[in-house]
Amino acid sequence: MIHARASRLQLAGVLLLLVVLHFYVRPRLWGPRVSPDFLFVGLMLYAMRSGPGAAALAGFLVGLAADALTPARFGAGALAHTVVAYLASWGRAVFFADNLLVNAAFVAVGLWIRDLLVLAVSGTGDRPLLAELAVYSPLQALTSALFALLVLVVFREWFSIRLDA
Amino acid sequence: MASASERSYTRRDTVMFLVCLGLALLALVSPDSWGLGIAAALRETVLAPVVWLQARAEEGRTSRDRLRIITAERDSAAYRAQALPSLLAENERLRQLLSLSRRTSSPYVAAEVLHQAQATDGRTLLLSVGTRDGVAAFDPVLAPEGLIGVVLNASARTSVVMTWAHPEFRVSAFTVTGNAAGVVAPFTGADGVDGALEFRGVPYRDSVPAGTLVLSSGLGGVYPKGIPVGTVTGVIREQAGWERVYRLLPAANPGSAAHVLVLVAPGGDMARAYPSDSAVRAQPADSVERVRLADSSAQAAPPKPRPRPAPAVGPGDSAR
Numbered sequence: 001m002i003h004a005r006a007s008r009l010q011l012a013g014v015l016l017l018l019v020v021l022h023f024y025v026r027p028r029l030w031g032p033r034v035s036p037d038f039l040f041v042g043l044m045l046y047a048m049r050s051g052p053g054a055a056a057l058a059g060f061l062v063g064l065a066a067d068a069l070t071p072a073r074f075g076a077g078a079l080a081h082t083v084v085a086y087l088a089s090w091g092r093a094v095f096f097a098d099n100l101l102v103n104a105a106f107v108a109v110g111l112w113i114r115d116l117l118v119l120a121v122s123g124t125g126d127r128p129l130l131a132e133l134a135v136y137s138p139l140q141a142l143t144s145a146l147f148a149l150l151v152l153v154v155f156r157e158w159f160s161i162r163l164d165a
Numbered sequence: 166m167a168s169a170s171e172r173s174y175t176r177r178d179t180v181m182f183l184v185c186l187g188l189a190l191l192a193l194v195s196p197d198s199w200g201l202g203i204a205a206a207l208r209e210t211v212l213a214p215v216v217w218l219q220a221r222a223e224e225g226r227t228s229r230d231r232l233r234i235i236t237a238e239r240d241s242a243a244y245r246a247q248a249l250p251s252l253l254a255e256n257e258r259l260r261q262l263l264s265l266s267r268r269t270s271s272p273y274v275a276a277e278v279l280h281q282a283q284a285t286d287g288r289t290l291l292l293s294v295g296t297r298d299g300v301a302a303f304d305p306v307l308a309p310e311g312l313i314g315v316v317l318n319a320s321a322r323t324s325v326v327m328t329w330a331h332p333e334f335r336v337s338a339f340t341v342t343g344n345a346a347g348v349v350a351p352f353t354g355a356d357g358v359d360g361a362l363e364f365r366g367v368p369y370r371d372s373v374p375a376g377t378l379v380l381s382s383g384l385g386g387v388y389p390k391g392i393p394v395g396t397v398t399g400v401i402r403e404q405a406g407w408e409r410v411y412r413l414l415p416a417a418n419p420g421s422a423a424h425v426l427v428l429v430a431p432g433g434d435m436a437r438a439y440p441s442d443s444a445v446r447a448q449p450a451d452s453v454e455r456v457r458l459a460d461s462s463a464q465a466a467p468p469k470p471r472p473r474p475a476p477a478v479g480p481g482d483s484a485r
Contacts, residue, residue, distance in 0.1 A: 022282070023215045027222040032280035033420065039282065053178030060185035067192070067200075068207035069216070071318075071325055072285035074200025075192030082185045115284045121193065122285050123332070125353050128360075132284050140282070 010158045011046065014151065018042035034139040036147040037111060039066075043081065044107045045151065047088040059085025073122035080117035084110045100152055108145035112137050205320035208291075216279065216323055220293040223277040227423055271389060273426040274298050276306075279323075280420075287360075287420045289317065290326040292427065297321050299429045303387050307426045311393035311416025312336065312381060316427065324427075328419035329362060329394075337384040338364065338394050345371035346382060349394050352401070352412060362395050362413040369406050373397050379413055389428065393417075 022038035029035040043062045047055035063081030067074050088110050115137040119129045192200060208216055277293040280286055294300050296319050304316040306326045314328035327334055330351055339346040347366035364379055377397045383390030395413030402410050 019215065020218070023218040024222045026282070027219055027280065028226045031421075032282065032286060033284075035282070037282040051178050053181030056178070056182040056185045060189060063189065064192075064207065065212060065215075066281065066283050068204040068212055069279070069291050070281040070283040070286055070289055071201060071204040072283075072288040072331070073193070074197070074204060075189050075195070076285070077283055078192055079186070079189035082182070082189050086182045118284050122288075124285070137284065
């Protein structure tokens with residue numbers, strides 16, 4: 001139903017809230033490597049509710065912002081976010097239904113793949129890469145997925161999510 | 166069968182994805198200077214509000230702790246300041262007696278570290294100060310515990326630091342005992358510990374025991390002399406009697422640093438800035454020990470006549 005879908009204005013409001021949370025609340029939380037990535041959660045929520053092209057463009061812009069703020073290897077973030085957002089949009093349309101837990105799991109898997117791509121493209125050594133992917137990325141994926149779950153529960157009317165999980 | 170509008174929609178999506186992918190790949194293969202320039206331009210324009218927001222958040226997060234620390238430091242400083250005029254005068258007089266030049270001090274800028282969510286955050290750090298505050302590329306960045314890295318790129322309000330975890334990081338260093346010198350670089354070996362440094366180029370004959378503090382040597386002109394870089398924890402490898410490579414435990418952790426100091430005009434000896442430096446502790450202890458030994462040997466030994474140089478001894482002297 002059209003009225004049940006999140007309108008663009010509502011979606012923009014949620015995304016703006018996530019941007020503020022990312023830059024104003026996140027630094028006040030615990031360790032920076034395990035705190036939820038609010039910007040990535042916003043990207044995934046947007047990607048799962050838009051076309052693959054728009055999702056890829058949004059991923060590219062979010063990745064470019066990440067590269068500008070962490071220029072360890074300029075372009076790595078843009079590449080990783082573009083690929084993950086495109087796959088999220090395409091994959092959800094093909095495989096997944098509107099389910100709360102599936103959406104949260106999608107965020108977690110997407111974040112882990114994002115980290116894998118960023119680290120691989122940045123030329124990280126084997127051991128640091130394994131440590132990141134085995135410890136920090138899963139923790140951050142978990143916290144981000146839990147936060148995505150919270151967002152989806154709070155704004156379930158806007159996102160039209162079924163609570164049958 | 167898909168309609169014409171659905172096909173064009175899919176084609177448009179694919180084209181947009183490929184364009185974004187191509188731009189990202191272009192950014193990846195472009196020279197580093199281009200990437201840093203674009204990143205700085207983005208931080209100064211579209212991302213300026215969010216950087217400002219994050220800087221305020223960092224200040225807010227640490228404000229209570231900082232107030233407590235500053236109050237304690239102010240009380241200590243006020244107590245010490247009572248004896249300061251006489252100490253300054255005494256120091257000046259002693260320096261004049263010893264013909265020493267005035268002590269140089271490095272001006273610095275305090276900065277907030279704006280940690281990011283990306284996995285490569287530890288390699289480069291974003292600071293809340295830039296050229297407007299006097300920061301420039303190649304300025305050293307220090308934490309209270311020791312060396313963090315060097316400013317890689319500075320824009321008007323922000324700057325990017327290359328930390329010691331970056332693969333291109335190098336600093337010339339020496340041991341606090343002064344018996345070995347070499348170059349410190351991030352450890353990238355296959356069997357190493359993550360987040361470690363290696364102390365390369367140490368001659369094979371110069372053995373460095375575990376626990377030895379390694380300081381920056383000041384060679385190269387980027388880092389001032391005396392900044393703690395790390396502590397030796399063991400030998401990584403030996404190269405056929407030519408050199409030993411030691412593993413270092415880094416002195417400062419970029420991942421947890423919230424505040425740093427940027428030396429805006431580096432130079433001079435920084436060893437006095439770090440009270441934990443074992444060299445600073447060792448020097449007075451060594452002096453006291455020497456005086457004590459000299460005193461005890463002087464008391465224990467019987468007084469001896471001062472020997473005279475042989476050529477000065479003449480027949481008349483021996484008969485006296």
